[in-house]
Amino acid sequence: MTDPRPRGRPRSTGTLECARCSNLVPKFRVHWPDGAICGACFTTAARTYAPCAFCGEHRLVPGRSSTGAHICRDCAGITTKLDCDQCGREAERLRGGHCARCVLTHDLERILNPSSPPDLRIKRLITTLAAVPRPESILTWMRHPTTADLLARIGSRELHLSHPAFDALPPSRSAEHLREMLVHHHMLPSRGDPRLARFETWLDHRLTTLQPMPEIHAPIEQFARWHHLRRLRVPDTGRNMDNATRTAKQEITEATKFLTWLRTEHHTTIAHLRQAHLDAYLSEGTTTRHTIRNFIQWRHRTGIAARFTIRYRTARTTPLAASTTRLELIRTTIEADHITLSTRIAALLFLLYGVPVRKIAELTLDDITTTPPRPTVRIGTLPAPLPEPLLPLLQQHLDSRANQKTTNHDSHWLFPGTRAGQHLTEQTLMQRLRKLGINIQAIRNAALHDLSKEIDAASLAALLGYTPNTMNIHAARAAIPMGSYPAIKHPKR
Numbered sequence: 001m002t003d004p005r006p007r008g009r010p011r012s013t014g015t016l017e018c019a020r021c022s023n024l025v026p027k028f029r030v031h032w033p034d035g036a037i038c039g040a041c042f043t044t045a046a047r048t049y050a051p052c053a054f055c056g057e058h059r060l061v062p063g064r065s066s067t068g069a070h071i072c073r074d075c076a077g078i079t080t081k082l083d084c085d086q087c088g089r090e091a092e093r094l095r096g097g098h099c100a101r102c103v104l105t106h107d108l109e110r111i112l113n114p115s116s117p118p119d120l121r122i123k124r125l126i127t128t129l130a131a132v133p134r135p136e137s138i139l140t141w142m143r144h145p146t147t148a149d150l151l152a153r154i155g156s157r158e159l160h161l162s163h164p165a166f167d168a169l170p171p172s173r174s175a176e177h178l179r180e181m182l183v184h185h186h187m188l189p190s191r192g193d194p195r196l197a198r199f200e201t202w203l204d205h206r207l208t209t210l211q212p213m214p215e216i217h218a219p220i221e222q223f224a225r226w227h228h229l230r231r232l233r234v235p236d237t238g239r240n241m242d243n244a245t246r247t248a249k250q251e252i253t254e255a256t257k258f259l260t261w262l263r264t265e266h267h268t269t270i271a272h273l274r275q276a277h278l279d280a281y282l283s284e285g286t287t288t289r290h291t292i293r294n295f296i297q298w299r300h301r302t303g304i305a306a307r308f309t310i311r312y313r314t315a316r317t318t319p320l321a322a323s324t325t326r327l328e329l330i331r332t333t334i335e336a337d338h339i340t341l342s343t344r345i346a347a348l349l350f351l352l353y354g355v356p357v358r359k360i361a362e363l364t365l366d367d368i369t370t371t372p373p374r375p376t377v378r379i380g381t382l383p384a385p386l387p388e389p390l391l392p393l394l395q396q397h398l399d400s401r402a403n404q405k406t407t408n409h410d411s412h413w414l415f416p417g418t419r420a421g422q423h424l425t426e427q428t429l430m431q432r433l434r435k436l437g438i439n440i441q442a443i444r445n446a447a448l449h450d451l452s453k454e455i456d457a458a459s460l461a462a463l464l465g466y467t468p469n470t471m472n473i474h475a476a477r478a479a480i481p482m483g484s485y486p487a488i489k490h491p492k493r
Helices: 039-045 100-112 120-130 135-142 145-155 163-167 173-184 194-210 214-232 241-265 275-282 287-301 323-335 341-353 357-361 388-399 426-435 440-452 457-464 468-477
Strands: 030-032 035-037 049-051 058-060
Touching: 035 039, 100 120, 100 135, 100 145, 120 135, 120 173, 135 145, 145 173, 163 173, 173 194, 194 214, 194 241, 214 241, 214 287, 241 275, 241 287, 241 426, 275 287, 323 341, 323 388, 323 440, 341 357, 341 388, 341 426, 341 440, 357 426, 426 440, 440 457, 440 468, 457 468
Parallel strands: none
Antiparallel strands: 030 035, 049 058
16 A cells, blocks of 8 residues: 655654654754754644643643643643733734734735725635634645735736636636635525536637638537537536546547648647548557547447548446455555545445545535435445444544634545535545545446445445446346346446
């Protein structure tokens, strides 16, 4: 199992040993009754709030007892000043004797100028950002050059709080993060699914770049707007919008490459396409060239062009991990205390049930039941039982979910994302699983292969959210008797 890259700034090493973490550091930050403390341990201590193990009062607990319990300054005998000179709150003093929340509020008011001219939305933005559980994270976010520029432009009123204004900005993660924050907190109107909105913006930009070549622009615009965009705009709660927009982008991009190839290599257009052109194009280059199949077939279905033959590309093999490999991954994931807890929970759900990563990312708190006598997770139409060894880890995750201390606090998602109101994306979870050494397709097939030996296809489909036909195919691959199962229907090619 590969260890994920450690988060945070790398620590410098020295010859002095911290009394708390035992790391060797070049210098100490403070000397407290329990020993000399390094900078990282001081920061952690100055941001920890809990009931004091001695007096029971809920407050800042930077001290440690002889048994390692958290205790307050008074009980620990700590004399370091940890009170904000402005609000009086117990906290680390960041600048001018002020706590992070007061520093953040001051910086936001200086940059955003909420009263010049008065703008209630900007005042609400300042209040919202200053109220997050961990204001230090917002201060770090504000130091990013792109974020700093966006906030400065809002403060000067050069950037208006509107979707057209954000659409006109160069594409960036910072701009989308800020936009979704404003939407989540009702400072901008909702645009529906943000992935569809981003696809529309991408499409407009792509079509604009093709305008100098009308023989390419016209057919691509027809395909993109009449086929992909129309289908994406149809309400469908079961659609994987992330995959749908990625697929649409790839098909549009590959179709554009094909039309460019016709223009440069054969000095012709799609209107004069011949089967020989297609055969030559698909016989060379990467396998992604076969993605133009949908474009060519759509033109025939709509009556724009004649019919051409493009063989459907099928996978040559079906990856399947051994059952022992899957069980070993489950064991090591349970024991891997050095791995982020949310990653371990997501990995265990995937290893146990073999459900699509998207469905794991989209789980909410309402889908989890941890109370006896039957803890369950609702993935399909029926709740699936949760194994007992998973419960302590799951409860620990529920008590301290990640990304809850910034603009996505109070999230109802089981795996909250970094953007306000959003869950972790499917792509992010897939990257994390791969870093754990999980071959996603092979392990998914292995899990369904093993489960098909224990549970009938109809019940599995209801538990895991797959179609009965899909589970019948896995049962057939596992060589399970199919007497009571409906006939397998193979998709038409």
